[in-house]
Amino acid sequence: MPDMNPHKTPMPEQAPEVRSKNFDEVALGYTEELAKREAARCLHCKNQPCVGGCPVGVHIPDFIRSIAQGDAEGAYHTIRLTNSLPAVCGRVCPQENQCEKNCVRGRRGDPVGIGRLERFAADWHMKHGRDEQYKVEKNGHKVAVVGSGPAGLTCAGDLAAMGYSVTVFEALHAAGGVLMYGIPQFRLPKEIVQREIDSLRRQGVKIETDMVIGKVLSVDELFENGFEAVFIGTGAGLPRFMNIPGEGLVGVYSANEFLTRVNLMKAYRQDYDTPILKPKKVAVVGGGNVTMDAARTALRLGAETVSVVYRRAEEQMPARREEVHHAKEEGVVFDFLSNPVKIHGDENGRVASIECIHMKLGEPDSSGRRRPIPIEGSNFSLPVDCVVMAIGNSPNPLIRSATKGLEANERGCIVVKDNTMETTREGVYAAGDAVSGAATVILAMGGGKDAAKSIDRYIRAKS
Numbered sequence: 001m002p003d004m005n006p007h008k009t010p011m012p013e014q015a016p017e018v019r020s021k022n023f024d025e026v027a028l029g030y031t032e033e034l035a036k037r038e039a040a041r042c043l044h045c046k047n048q049p050c051v052g053g054c055p056v057g058v059h060i061p062d063f064i065r066s067i068a069q070g071d072a073e074g075a076y077h078t079i080r081l082t083n084s085l086p087a088v089c090g091r092v093c094p095q096e097n098q099c100e101k102n103c104v105r106g107r108r109g110d111p112v113g114i115g116r117l118e119r120f121a122a123d124w125h126m127k128h129g130r131d132e133q134y135k136v137e138k139n140g141h142k143v144a145v146v147g148s149g150p151a152g153l154t155c156a157g158d159l160a161a162m163g164y165s166v167t168v169f170e171a172l173h174a175a176g177g178v179l180m181y182g183i184p185q186f187r188l189p190k191e192i193v194q195r196e197i198d199s200l201r202r203q204g205v206k207i208e209t210d211m212v213i214g215k216v217l218s219v220d221e222l223f224e225n226g227f228e229a230v231f232i233g234t235g236a237g238l239p240r241f242m243n244i245p246g247e248g249l250v251g252v253y254s255a256n257e258f259l260t261r262v263n264l265m266k267a268y269r270q271d272y273d274t275p276i277l278k279p280k281k282v283a284v285v286g287g288g289n290v291t292m293d294a295a296r297t298a299l300r301l302g303a304e305t306v307s308v309v310y311r312r313a314e315e316q317m318p319a320r321r322e323e324v325h326h327a328k329e330e331g332v333v334f335d336f337l338s339n340p341v342k343i344h345g346d347e348n349g350r351v352a353s354i355e356c357i358h359m360k361l362g363e364p365d366s367s368g369r370r371r372p373i374p375i376e377g378s379n380f381s382l383p384v385d386c387v388v389m390a391i392g393n394s395p396n397p398l399i400r401s402a403t404k405g406l407e408a409n410e411r412g413c414i415v416v417k418d419n420t421m422e423t424t425r426e427g428v429y430a431a432g433d434a435v436s437g438a439a440t441v442i443l444a445m446g447g448g449k450d451a452a453k454s455i456d457r458y459i460r461a462k463s
Helices: 032-039 060-068 072-080 086-092 104-108 114-128 150-161 190-202 219-224 255-263 289-300 321-330 441-462
Strands: 142-146 165-169 206-208 229-232 252-254 281-285 305-309 333-335 338-345 351-364 370-374 380-383 386-389 428-430
Touching (some): 032 060, 032 114, 060 072, 060 114, 086 114, 086 190, 086 441, 150 165, 150 190, 150 441, 190 206, 219 229, 229 441, 252 255, 255 289, 255 386, 281 289, 289 305, 289 386, 351 386, 428 441
Parallel strands (some): 142 165, 142 229, 229 428, 252 386, 281 305, 281 386
Antiparallel strands (some): 338 351, 351 370
16 A cells, blocks of 8 residues: 655755755765655556656656665666666756656645655666666667757667667767756766766767867768768857846856856866856846856855845746755845846956845736836845856857758747757757757756657658
8 A cells, every 4th residue: 555644755965054065965865765665655546647747758657666666776777768867867857847746646745756766766776786788789870969968968868779870079078068067066966977978878879079069060061971860959058148237347157157167167176276256245146946056056165145136026936946945044045026237346347246126026927927027216235246147048059050951049949840859951950958948957858859769760761
C-alpha cells in the first residue's frame, strides 16, 4: 500500500547561515532511506499524468517503483531511456510546473518529490554504478550540432544512440552551455555537468570547443565538410538592459557576465585570476531564476546587503518558489513593486546608488499579469556599489545573420515548425532558447529530442 503521508519527505540542506558563505551545493540529496520513503508515496496511477507533464517523457512511475524496491541503478537506467541528463534535471528542472503539477497526490497535499527522486537515482549511479559501455553500430551519416547546452547535448545524445556520427561545436572553452556558465555551483555543481558530458563522449559524441559557428566556420561550410544536417542550439546569451541613465558606470553587470565570471571562469576561487568586483551593497534587477542566482552569488562573494528590485508583486515573480525561499533564508532583501529609473555614479565613474520608483498594479497586460504602473513622485534611492541587470536575454544574432535562408522572428528567435523543429533553411534544425527565448533546461531538452527525431527522418528520406 502507498504511504499516504500528505507531505514530501524533507530534503536535507545546508543551514542558511552556513551556505550563504560558501559555494557548496545547498541541497544535500536524499539518503537511500529517505528516497525509499518518498518513493512509497507514489500511487502508480494507471493513466500516469506525471509522464504527460514531462517534456522528455520520462517513465516516472517505473523509476519510482525501482527506488521503492531498492533498485536505484535500475531507476537510473529507466530515466536514461528518455533523459540524457538526469543528474542535471533532478536539480534544476521546475518540476512543480511540470510532472509534479500533474501528480494526483498534489490534490490533497504535496505531490511526490519526483525531481528529488530523479536526483537520488542519478547520484546513486555516479557513486556506485558502472559507466555505460555503448556499442552502437554507426550508420555512416554525419550531423553537426552547434551549441553544447541542454538542447544540443540532448540532440547529440539521441542521434548518437541512433548510430549517427555527431560533432558538437561549442563557442566557449568548455562544453555545457548555460549549465556551465549560467547556473551557480551551489545549485548545479559543475562536476555533475562534466560527468553527464563525459557520458555523451563515451557514447561517441565528439565535442570541439572554441568553435564560433558563424565566424570560424559557417553553416554552409559545415555542409561542405560532409555534415548532412545541422542542429542549432546556441541558446539566448545576449543580455538585455533597461536603457536607463547610468548603465555604463563601473559596477553595472549583466547577469550573464556576472554569473559567467563566477561560474565558468571561477572568479570565486582564490586559485583563479578572473577579475570581478567584490561588492558590498548589491542591487539585482529582475524577478526570475537568474535574478535569484545572481543575488545569492553576490552574497557568497561577500556582499553585506543584497536587494532584489522587482517591478511587480511577489506572487507574480517567475522565479521558482524554492529559489525565492532559499534567497530569503540567506538574507536577500526584496523590494517589490519597485522599478529602477537611474543609476547614479561617484566622481570616479563608479556606481554609488540606484534610483527607483514605486509601482502599483493596473490591468493585466499581454502576459496575463497585472501591468505595473509608476507612482509619480515616489522615487527613492538605494546606496549600492554594484547593480546586476537580470531582466532577460535574447538569442545572439551571429549565426542567423551569417546563415542565408535562416529566418528569425521579431524577438530574434529562430523560426521553426512546431514539433519537427525544422527551420526555414533545408537541413537545418533548431531548438532551445535560440527558438523560444530564455526558458527552462527541460523544455530545451524536449526540443532537442524532437529535432533528433526529425533529423533522423530527414536523412533516412534522402538516403
